[in-house]
Amino acid sequence: MRTLRRLMAMVVATACVSAARAAAPETEQPPTKKPMTTAEVLAASTPADWRTIEPQNTIYMELPTGRVIIELAPQFAPHYVANVTALAQQGYFNGLWVERVQDNYVAQWGESDGKKKPVGNAQRKVAAEFERTSRGLPFVPLGEPDTYAPEVGFSDGFPVALDPKLGRAWLIHCYGMVGAARDNDVDSGGGTELYAVIGQAPRHLDRNVTLLGRVVQGMELLSSLPRGTGTLGFYEKPEQRMPILSFKVASEVPESQRTPLEEFRTDTQIFTSYVEARRNRHEEWFKVPAGHVDICNVPIPVRRHTGVTPAH
Amino acid sequence: MRTLRRLMAMVVATACVSAARAAAPETEQPPTKKPMTTAEVLAASTPADWRTIEPQNTIYMELPTGRVIIELAPQFAPHYVANVTALAQQGYFNGLWVERVQDNYVAQWGESDGKKKPVGNAQRKVAAEFERTSRGLPFVPLGEPDTYAPEVGFSDGFPVALDPKLGRAWLIHCYGMVGAARDNDVDSGGGTELYAVIGQAPRHLDRNVTLLGRVVQGMELLSSLPRGTGTLGFYEKPEQRMPILSFKVASEVPESQRTPLEEFRTDTQIFTSYVEARRNRHEEWFKVPAGHVDICNVPIPVRRHTGVTPAH
Numbered sequence: 001m002r003t004l005r006r007l008m009a010m011v012v013a014t015a016c017v018s019a020a021r022a023a024a025p026e027t028e029q030p031p032t033k034k035p036m037t038t039a040e041v042l043a044a045s046t047p048a049d050w051r052t053i054e055p056q057n058t059i060y061m062e063l064p065t066g067r068v069i070i071e072l073a074p075q076f077a078p079h080y081v082a083n084v085t086a087l088a089q090q091g092y093f094n095g096l097w098v099e100r101v102q103d104n105y106v107a108q109w110g111e112s113d114g115k116k117k118p119v120g121n122a123q124r125k126v127a128a129e130f131e132r133t134s135r136g137l138p139f140v141p142l143g144e145p146d147t148y149a150p151e152v153g154f155s156d157g158f159p160v161a162l163d164p165k166l167g168r169a170w171l172i173h174c175y176g177m178v179g180a181a182r183d184n185d186v187d188s189g190g191g192t193e194l195y196a197v198i199g200q201a202p203r204h205l206d207r208n209v210t211l212l213g214r215v216v217q218g219m220e221l222l223s224s225l226p227r228g229t230g231t232l233g234f235y236e237k238p239e240q241r242m243p244i245l246s247f248k249v250a251s252e253v254p255e256s257q258r259t260p261l262e263e264f265r266t267d268t269q270i271f272t273s274y275v276e277a278r279r280n281r282h283e284e285w286f287k288v289p290a291g292h293v294d295i296c297n298v299p300i301p302v303r304r305h306t307g308v309t310p311a312h
Numbered sequence: 313m314r315t316l317r318r319l320m321a322m323v324v325a326t327a328c329v330s331a332a333r334a335a336a337p338e339t340e341q342p343p344t345k346k347p348m349t350t351a352e353v354l355a356a357s358t359p360a361d362w363r364t365i366e367p368q369n370t371i372y373m374e375l376p377t378g379r380v381i382i383e384l385a386p387q388f389a390p391h392y393v394a395n396v397t398a399l400a401q402q403g404y405f406n407g408l409w410v411e412r413v414q415d416n417y418v419a420q421w422g423e424s425d426g427k428k429k430p431v432g433n434a435q436r437k438v439a440a441e442f443e444r445t446s447r448g449l450p451f452v453p454l455g456e457p458d459t460y461a462p463e464v465g466f467s468d469g470f471p472v473a474l475d476p477k478l479g480r481a482w483l484i485h486c487y488g489m490v491g492a493a494r495d496n497d498v499d500s501g502g503g504t505e506l507y508a509v510i511g512q513a514p515r516h517l518d519r520n521v522t523l524l525g526r527v528v529q530g531m532e533l534l535s536s537l538p539r540g541t542g543t544l545g546f547y548e549k550p551e552q553r554m555p556i557l558s559f560k561v562a563s564e565v566p567e568s569q570r571t572p573l574e575e576f577r578t579d580t581q582i583f584t585s586y587v588e589a590r591r592n593r594h595e596e597w598f599k600v601p602a603g604h605v606d607i608c609n610v611p612i613p614v615r616r617h618t619g620v621t622p623a624h
Binding site for chain 1: 376413415416437442443456457458459460464487488493496498510511513514515518519520531532535536537538541568590593596597598599600602604605606608611
C-alpha cells in the first residue's frame with residue numbers, strides 16, 4: 001500500500017517534472033519511469049520550486065572564518081524571534097563568543113561567564129515556545145514511521161513533529177537547528193544564548209527548549225570548531241573561544257553585502273520526488289535501497305538566489 | 313504494555329543496583345523508586361558491568377592532535393578486520409592522510425590521489441561484509457520503533473539492526489561508526505580507505521558498505537577537522553590534509569604506551585536502566601520526557617580501565 005502510494009507520487013512528480021522540461025506532444029511515449037537521483041530532481045526544478053529566504057527573517061552571524069546564515073522561524077517561536085531580532089538590532093551579540101562546543105551535540109554562543117550584558121529594549125527572558133497549535137500550520141507529511149513522534153514532516157522547510165490527537169506541533173532538533181539555551185526554569189531562556197545542533201539529532205530536546213530557526217549556510221564553521229574540554233564542552237580558556245564579529249538581521253545589512261539565498265520549497269510535487277530520491281537512492285553506488293528515510297536525513301537544499309523571481 | 317514492561321525492567325534494575333550499593337537489611341524500606349539519571353546509573357555500576365576492550369581488537373590512529381581509538385568488530389566483518397589489521401601491522405596508513413571531511417557526513421582517511429601504496433601481504437579488495445546471519449549473535453533489543461529496520465538493538469556495544477524474517481543482522485551507521493570506503497562495485501573496498509560518521513546517522517549507507525568498528529575515543533579529533541571544499545568534502549590542497557602519524561594495533565604497542573579502556577556492557581540489567589535513563593531524562597533540566605530513544609541516541613560509555621578485572 002505504502003509502496004504503491006510512493007510509486008504513484010513519484011510517477012506524478014516525474015511526469016510533472018518532465019512536463020516542465022518539455023511540453024511533449026500527447027502522441028509521444030510516456031516519460032521514462034527511471035527513478036531520479038536527488039541531483040536529477042534538483043536539476044529538473046523550476047524557479048517556482050524555490051522560495052526566497054526573506055532578509056528580515058535572516059540572521060548573519062559573522063565569525064572570523066566566515067558568515068553563518070540563520071533562517072528564523074517566527075511561525076513557531078514568534079516572541080523568541082522578535083527578541084533575538086531586537087538583540088541583533090542593538091548589536092547585543094557583537095563581541096561575544098562561541099563559548100561551548102560539545103562533540104556530537106551543540107555549539108553555543110552568546111552570554112557567557114555569567115556576565116550579563118545589557119539587553120536594552122529586548123528581554124532577558126521570554127516565555128517558552130516549545131510547541132504550538134497544529135491548526136493553520138502548513139504541513140507536508142514525510143509518510144514515515146518515527147521513533148519519537150506520532151507524525152513528522154515539513155512546514156516551509158522546517159522539520160516538524162505533530163501530534164494530531166493533541167493538535168500540537170513542534171520543531172525537531174535536526175542537524176543545524178538553532179535554539180535558545182535556558183536554565184532549569186522553562187521560561188528562563190530568551191535568546192541571549194543560542195545553540196546549533198552539530199551531531200546526531202538530540203530529539204530528547206524536542207519540546208524541552210525553544211527552537212527558533214536553522215542554519216542555512218555556514219554550518220561547517222560551527223561544526224568544525226574545536227570541542228571545549230570543560231564540562232558540557234565549555235571552553236576552559238577565554239582565548240579558545242571563537243569571537244562573534246557581528247550578528248545582524250540581513251535586512252539591515254546593505255544590499256551589496258547580502259547573501260541572497262533561496263530554499264527548495266517543501267510544499268511542491270517535485271519535493272515529493274526529492275524525498276523519494278532520499279528514501280531510495282538511485283545513484284549507481286547504492287545497492288540496497290533503504291526504503292525509508294528519517295526526517296533529519298532530508299536536508300532542505302539552499303542555493304544562491306538565481307535572480308529569477310519565483311512564480312508563487 | 314510497553315510502558316509496563318519498561319517500568320518493570322527499570323524497577324528490577326534499580327533494585328539490582330541498590331542491592332549492589334548496600335546490602336540493606338530486609339526490614340528496611342524498599343529502595344527508592346525515583347528514576348535514575350544516566351550519571352546515577354553509571355555511578356551505580358560495578359566493575360562487572362564493564363568489559364575490557366581487547367588490545368588485539370583495538371586500533372590506535374595517531375594524529376598530530378592526538379590519539380583516535382577504534383574498536384574493531386570482527387563478529388560483523390571478519391575478513392575486513394583481518395585485512396585492516398594486516399594493513400596496520402605493515403604500517404600501511406603511516407604517512408597517509410585524512411583526505412576528506414564532508415560536513416554532517418564522514419571523515420575519510422587512507423589511500424588518496426588515486427595513488428596505490430603497496431599493501432604487502434594484505435589485500436586491496438575484500439568481498440563485501442554488509443550483513444551477517446543473526447543466528448548465534450548476542451542481541452539486546454532496544455524495544456523501540458525504528459524508521460529503517462524491523463528491529464534494532466545492541467550486540468557487545470555495537471548498534472545493530474536485525475530482520476528476524478530474513479535472519480540477517482547488520483551494523484548501523486551511528487555517529488562514530490567506522491567503515492571501509494568502496495567504489496561502485498560492492499566488493500571494491502578492502503580497508504585501504506576508511507571513514508567515520510561525523511553527523512546525523514546516514515542510515516541509507518546501512519547494508520551498502522562494510523562497517524568494521526567504531527571510534528571509542530578521540531572522535532572529536534575527526535569531527536572538528538576543517539571541512540574539505542572539493543566535491544564530497546575532499547581537500548583541494550595536499551597541505552590541508554591531516555597526516556596520520558601512525559596506525560597500529562594496540563596489542564603491538566608497548567604496554568606503557570597503551571590507553572586501557574573498558575566499555576559499558578550492553579547485556580546487563582543495569583544497561584536496561586541506562587537505556588531507560590536515555591529514553592526519559594530525569595535530570596532537573598528536562599521537562600517533557602521523550603518516551604522514546606533512537607538507537608543512535610544511546611552512546612555506549614567508555615572509560616579508562618579501572619585496573620579492576622571485571623568478574624565476567
